[in-house]
Amino acid sequence: MNEQQLNDEIPKHYDPTETEDKWYAYWEEHQYFHSEPDDREPFAVVIPPPNVTGVLHMGHMLNNTIQDVLVRRARMQGKNACWVPGTDHASIATEAKVVQKLRKQGIKKSDLSRDKFMDHAWDWTNEHGGIILQQLRTLGASCDWKRTRFTLEEELYEAVIDCFIKLYDDGFIYRGKRMINWDPQAQTALSDEEVIHKEVQSKLYHVRYPIKNSDEYVTIATTRPETILADTAVCVHPDDERYTHLIGKRAIIPMVEREVEIIADDYVDPEYGTGCLKITPAHDTNDYDLGQKHGLEIIDMLNADGTISEAGQFYVGKDRFEARKLIIKDLKDQDLLVDVEEMPNKVGYSERTDAVIEPRLSLQWFCRMDELSKPALENVMNDNIQFHPAKFKNSYAHWMENIRDWCISRQLWWGHRIPAWYFGDEPDEYVIARTEDEAVEKAREKSGNANLSSDDLHQDEDVLDTWFSSWLWPMSVFDGIRNSENEEINYYYPTKDLVTAPEIMFFWVARMIMAGYYFRDEKPFSNVYFHGIVRDEQRRKMSKSLGNSPDPLELIKQYGADGTRVGMLFASPAGNDLLFDENLCEQGRNFSNKIWNAFRFLMMNKQDGTDYSPTTDIDPENLADRWMMSRIKQTLTGVEQDFENYRLNEALKKIYSLVWDDFCDWYIEVSKADTPGEPMPAENLERALGLFELLMKMLHPFMPFLTEEIWQRIQVRSPEEALTISQWPELDADADEDAIDLFSLIQEQVSAIRNIQSEMGVSPKTELTLHIKTNSQEQAEKLDEQSWIFTKFLSVGSLEFNPDLTKPKASASALVKGTEIFVPLEGLIDLDKERERIQNEIKKTQGFLKSVEGKLSNAKFVENAPDDVVDRERQKKVDALSDIEKLKQMLENLG
RNA sequence: GGGUUCAUAGCUCAGUUGGUUAGAGCGUUGCAUUGACAUUGCAGAGGUCGGCAGUUCGAAUCUGCCUGAACCCACCA
Numbered sequence: 001m002n003e004q005q006l007n008d009e010i011p012k013h014y015d016p017t018e019t020e021d022k023w024y025a026y027w028e029e030h031q032y033f034h035s036e037p038d039d040r041e042p043f044a045v046v047i048p049p050p051n052v053t054g055v056l057h058m059g060h061m062l063n064n065t066i067q068d069v070l071v072r073r074a075r076m077q078g079k080n081a082c083w084v085p086g087t088d089h090a091s092i093a094t095e096a097k098v099v100q101k102l103r104k105q106g107i108k109k110s111d112l113s114r115d116k117f118m119d120h121a122w123d124w125t126n127e128h129g130g131i132i133l134q135q136l137r138t139l140g141a142s143c144d145w146k147r148t149r150f151t152l153e154e155e156l157y158e159a160v161i162d163c164f165i166k167l168y169d170d171g172f173i174y175r176g177k178r179m180i181n182w183d184p185q186a187q188t189a190l191s192d193e194e195v196i197h198k199e200v201q202s203k204l205y206h207v208r209y210p211i212k213n214s215d216e217y218v219t220i221a222t223t224r225p226e227t228i229l230a231d232t233a234v235c236v237h238p239d240d241e242r243y244t245h246l247i248g249k250r251a252i253i254p255m256v257e258r259e260v261e262i263i264a265d266d267y268v269d270p271e272y273g274t275g276c277l278k279i280t281p282a283h284d285t286n287d288y289d290l291g292q293k294h295g296l297e298i299i300d301m302l303n304a305d306g307t308i309s310e311a312g313q314f315y316v317g318k319d320r321f322e323a324r325k326l327i328i329k330d331l332k333d334q335d336l337l338v339d340v341e342e343m344p345n346k347v348g349y350s351e352r353t354d355a356v357i358e359p360r361l362s363l364q365w366f367c368r369m370d371e372l373s374k375p376a377l378e379n380v381m382n383d384n385i386q387f388h389p390a391k392f393k394n395s396y397a398h399w400m401e402n403i404r405d406w407c408i409s410r411q412l413w414w415g416h417r418i419p420a421w422y423f424g425d426e427p428d429e430y431v432i433a434r435t436e437d438e439a440v441e442k443a444r445e446k447s448g449n450a451n452l453s454s455d456d457l458h459q460d461e462d463v464l465d466t467w468f469s470s471w472l473w474p475m476s477v478f479d480g481i482r483n484s485e486n487e488e489i490n491y492y493y494p495t496k497d498l499v500t501a502p503e504i505m506f507f508w509v510a511r512m513i514m515a516g517y518y519f520r521d522e523k524p525f526s527n528v529y530f531h532g533i534v535r536d537e538q539r540r541k542m543s544k545s546l547g548n549s550p551d552p553l554e555l556i557k558q559y560g561a562d563g564t565r566v567g568m569l570f571a572s573p574a575g576n577d578l579l580f581d582e583n584l585c586e587q588g589r590n591f592s593n594k595i596w597n598a599f600r601f602l603m604m605n606k607q608d609g610t611d612y613s614p615t616t617d618i619d620p621e622n623l624a625d626r627w628m629m630s631r632i633k634q635t636l637t638g639v640e641q642d643f644e645n646y647r648l649n650e651a652l653k654k655i656y657s658l659v660w661d662d663f664c665d666w667y668i669e670v671s672k673a674d675t676p677g678e679p680m681p682a683e684n685l686e687r688a689l690g691l692f693e694l695l696m697k698m699l700h701p702f703m704p705f706l707t708e709e710i711w712q713r714i715q716v717r718s719p720e721e722a723l724t725i726s727q728w729p730e731l732d733a734d735a736d737e738d739a740i741d742l743f744s745l746i747q748e749q750v751s752a753i754r755n756i757q758s759e760m761g762v763s764p765k766t767e768l769t770l771h772i773k774t775n776s777q778e779q780a781e782k783l784d785e786q787s788w789i790f791t792k793f794l795s796v797g798s799l800e801f802n803p804d805l806t807k808p809k810a811s812a813s814a815l816v817k818g819t820e821i822f823v824p825l826e827g828l829i830d831l832d833k834e835r836e837r838i839q840n841e842i843k844k845t846q847g848f849l850k851s852v853e854g855k856l857s858n859a860k861f862v863e864n865a866p867d868d869v870v871d872r873e874r875q876k877k878v879d880a881l882s883d884i885e886k887l888k889q890m891l892e893n894l895g
Numbered sequence: 896g897g898g899u900u901c902a903u904a905g906c907u908c909a910g911u912u913g914g915u916u917a918g919a920g921c922g923u924u925g926c927a928u929u930g931a932c933a934u935u936g937c938a939g940a941g942g943u944c945g946g947c948a949g950u951u952c953g954a955a956u957c958u959g960c961c962u963g964a965a966c967c968c969a970c971c972a
Binding site for chain 2: 003006010012013014179197204220221222223224267268269272273274276277278284285286287288289345346348359391392394395398399402502505506537539570571576577579581583584586587589590591592593594596597598599600601602603604605649650653656657664665668676677751754755757758759761763764844847848850851852855858859860861862863864865866868869872873876
C-alpha cells in the first residue's frame with residue numbers, strides 16, 4: 001500500500017481512545033467475561049467491593065489492574081474465569097455523605113424519620129452508585145458484569161440476617177454493656193479496628209485535689225482535665241510511701257466539689273506522672289475496669305455528640321475540647337493547676353470521620369471471636385491459604401492470637417438492621433427473628449404473654465458494621481449463605497485469588513477467612529495477594545485531602561488504559577508500596593507505540609492481493625528464527641514462574657524486554673529485506689507475524705486493548721477467535737541453546753563493531769571491511785553462514801571469518817569471547833585513541849586475572865571449593881591469559 | 896512498650912540454595928534522523944552492595960552489634 005493509505009489505516013502513533021471503547025463493547029457484546037459453572041476448572045475472584053458511591057482512585061486502579069491480569073491469564077489458560085464485581089454499601093461512609101448533603105440543604109438527620117432518611121440515602125446511592133463500575137470498564141477490567149452484586153441488595157441483606165441468626169443461635173453473638181469506641185461526630189460505636197492511634201503532642205496537667213478535713217492536697221496528672229467533672233475516685237499505689245497515709249481518706253474533686261475516696265491499686269505506676277491517678281470510670285477503659293473492681297460510681301458527663309451533659313454540672317452543652325480550655329483556666333484561677341508538662345501521647349481517631357474517639361460505656365451487640373479465629377489462624381499458618389508476600393503471616397498471626405470480641409452494632413440507619421425485637425424494658429426482653437411476624441410469635445413464647453402484638457414490639461434501631469456483610473462476600477455473591485448447597489457456590493467456592501491492600505487485612509481478609517470456615521468449613525480463597533499503597537514521589541500516601549493524587553481517568557485519557565496499566569505495574573513490586581510516577585505511564589504509552597509501530601512495519605511489508613497466514617512454524621535453517629523462538633520459550637518459562645510467585649511486574653518486564661529488545665531491535669531488523677524499501681519475503685513475514693501473535697498473547701493480560709486491536713488487524717477473526725478468549729501459549733521448554741549461543745555471539749560482535757564506530761567517530765554509513773579471527777575453523781564456518789546477519793546491522797563492504805588470518809595494519813580491534821575483530825580504518829583511525837582503548841582493555845583483563853589467580857593460588861580454595869567451581873576459575877585464567885596475549889598483539893600490530 | 900520489614904547506581908528496584916570484577920528501567924552524557932517508531936536508534940559514564948566485627952577457601956547473600964528508615968499492634972493516666 002502507498003504511504004497515504006498506510007497512514008490512514010495505520011497511523012504513526014497509536015491512538016487508544018477509539019480502540020479501547022470499541023473493544024470493550026465487543027467483549028461485552030460477546031459475553032466473554034460471563035461465566036457459568038461447567039466442567040472446566042473454575043477460577044473465581046471476588047472484587048474487593050468499592051464503596052457504592054465512590055469514584056475510581058489510584059488504589060482501585062492498581063488493585064483492579066492486578067486482578068485483571070490474573071483473571072485474563074487464567075481465562076486464556078482455559079480456566080472458567082469468573083471475576084465477580086460489586087459495591088459495598090459502606091454504612092458509615094455513605095451515611096456521612098448523605099448527612100453532609102442534607103445539612104447543605106438545611107436538613108438535620110435528627111429531623112428525619114428513619115424511612116425518610118433511607119429514601120434520601122437510596123436516592124444518593126442510585127444517583128452516584130455504580131459510577132465506579134463504569135470506570136472499571138474504562139480500565140479494561142474483565143468482570144462478569146451480569147453478576148454484579150451490592151451488599152445492601154435484598155438477597156445479600158437476607159444473607160447477612162441469616163448469618164447473624166446462625167451466629168446468635170450458636171452462641172457467638174451477644175448483647176452487652178461494655179466500654180466501646182464512640183465516634184462523637186458520626187455518633188456511633190466503632191470496632192477497635194476502626195480506631196487509628198496517632199501520636200500527638202499533648203499536655204499532662206498536674207492538678208491538686210484538696211483532702212477533706214485537712215490542709216493537704218494530692219496532685220493527680222491527666223491529659224484530659226475536663227473529665228475531672230466525672231471523677232469518682234483517686235487512686236495510688238498501695239506501696240507508694242508518699243501516699244499511704246492518704247489511702248481511705250476523701251479527696252474533693254475540684255469544680256464539682258464531690259467527695260471521693262482515695263483508693264489503692266497496684267495498677268498505678270508510681271513512676272509515672274505524679275503517681276496519683278484520677279479515676280473516671282465512664283470515660284476511660286482502664287478507669288472503668290478499676291471502677292468495676294472497686295465498686296465505684298459511674299458518672300457519664302458526655303452527650304453522644306461529645307458535648308458536656310447535665311451530669312458534668314459545668315460547661316454544660318460545650319464541646320469537650322472547649323470545656324478542656326475552660327476548665328484549665330478555672331483551675332488556674334483557683335490555684336489548683338500546679339504544672340503543665342509537654343508529653344507525646346497516643347490518641348485514638350475515628351478511621352472515617354477523624355474525630356477523637358471517646359471510650360464510652362454502652363449497650364451494644366458483640367460477636368465472640370476466639371473460637372472463630374482458630375481455624376482461620378491455623379490454615380494461614382500452614383499455607384492452606386497462601387499469603388503473598390508471606391511476611392504478612394506474622395502480623396496476621398499476632399492479630400488472630402490476640403483477637404477480641406467484635407462490636408458489630410452501629411448507631412446508624414444505612415445498613416443491615418439488627419434483627420432483634422424488644423418486647424419489654426429489660427435488657428434481655430428481646431427475640432431474634434427474620435420478620436416481624438416471626439418476632440411476635442417468638443416474643444409471645446418467650447414472655448408467656450399470648451396477647452403480645454406487633455404494636456408491643458419494636459425492632460432494634462441499629463445496623464450492623466459494614467464489615468459484617470463484607471466478611472461474607474466470597475460466599476454471598478454466589479448466594480452461598482442462604483442456599484449453601486446450590487450449584488454456584490459448590491462450583492466457584494473456594495475462590496482462587498484475593499487481591500487487596502494490607503491495610504484491610506484485619507477489617508476484611510481475616511474476617512472473611514473466619515466466616516469461610518464457620519459457614520462452609522472451607523477457606524474462602526486459596527491465595528491472598530497483598531499489594532502496596534500508592535504513594536507519590538515524596539512517599540506520601542495519595543489522598544484527596546493532600547491533592548497529590550492524579551485522576552486515573554485523566555491518566556487513561558492521556559496514556560491509554562494499556563499504557564497506564566503498564567505504568568502502574570512497572571512501579572509495583574509485590575508487597576511493597578508503589579511510588580507512583582507519571583513518567584512510568586509515559587513509558588507505558590511509549591511501549592504501546594513501539595508495539596504499534598512494529599505491527600505497522602510488518603503490515604507495510606504486506607503486498608496487496610496476497611494472502612498471508614501467520615505461522616509459528618519457524619524455519620529450522622534460519623538462525624534468527626531459531627533464536628527468536630527460543631527467546632520466547634525462555635521468557636515464557638520465566639513468566640510462568642513469576643505468575644506462580646505473584647511477581648507480575650517481573651513478568652511484565654520480561655515480556656517488555658522480549659518485545660522491545662529481542663523482537664523489535666534484533667528480530668525485525670534481521671527480517672527486513674536486503675534492499676531498503678523492498679517488502680520482506682512473504683515467508684519471513686508470515687513467520688514474523690506468527691511470532692508477533694505469540695507476543696500479543698503473552699502481552700494481552702497486561703495490555704488487553706492494544707493487543708486485541710492488533711490481533712484483529714493481523715487477520716480477520718470470528719467472535720470465537722478473539723484474543724481475549726484465545727489459548728495462552730503453551731510451548732515446550734527446550735530452548736535451542738546452540739542458536740542462542742551463536743546469535744548472542746553475533747550480537748556481541750555487532751555491538752563491539754558499533755562501539756568502534758562510535759568511539760572512532762566513524763559514521764555508521766561508512767562501509768567497513770571486517771576481519772574476524774575465530775577460535776576454530778568450525779566456528780569460522782558457522783559464522784560465515786550467518787554473515788548475512790551482519791549485513792543487516794552494519795554497513796559491510798567485505799567480511800571474512802578465519803581462524804588464522806593475517807592481522808591488517810592500522811586497524812581498530814576488539815575481542816569478543818575469544819574472537820578478534822579487526823576493522824581497518826586507514827586514515828580514519830586515531831592511533832593514540834585506539835592504543836588507549838586496547839590498553840584499558842588489557843588493564844581490565846589483568847585485574848580480572850589477578851583476582852582469579854588469587855583464588856587459584858589459595859590452596860584452601862582449591863581444596864574446599866566444589867570441583868566445578870575450581871574448574872570454572874581455571875578456565876577463566878586460561879581465557880584471561882589468552883585474551884591478554886591477543887590484546888597485546890593487537891597493540892603491536894597497530895605499529 | 897511489643898512485633899515485623901527494609902537499607903544495592905542520581906531515582907525506583909532485581910539479585911533464587913553463599914561461587915563471573917554486581918544487573919534492569921528511568922534519568923544522565925556523546926553520536927545518529929527523508930520512511931516502522933524522536934513516544935526512535937546506537938554507544939558510553941555511573942555502585943568499596945548503610946557501618947563495624949564474625950563465620951567461611953570464598954559474603955551483596957549467613958551471624959552479631961551499631962546507625963538510619965518504614966510499617967503493624969498495644970487501654971498506661
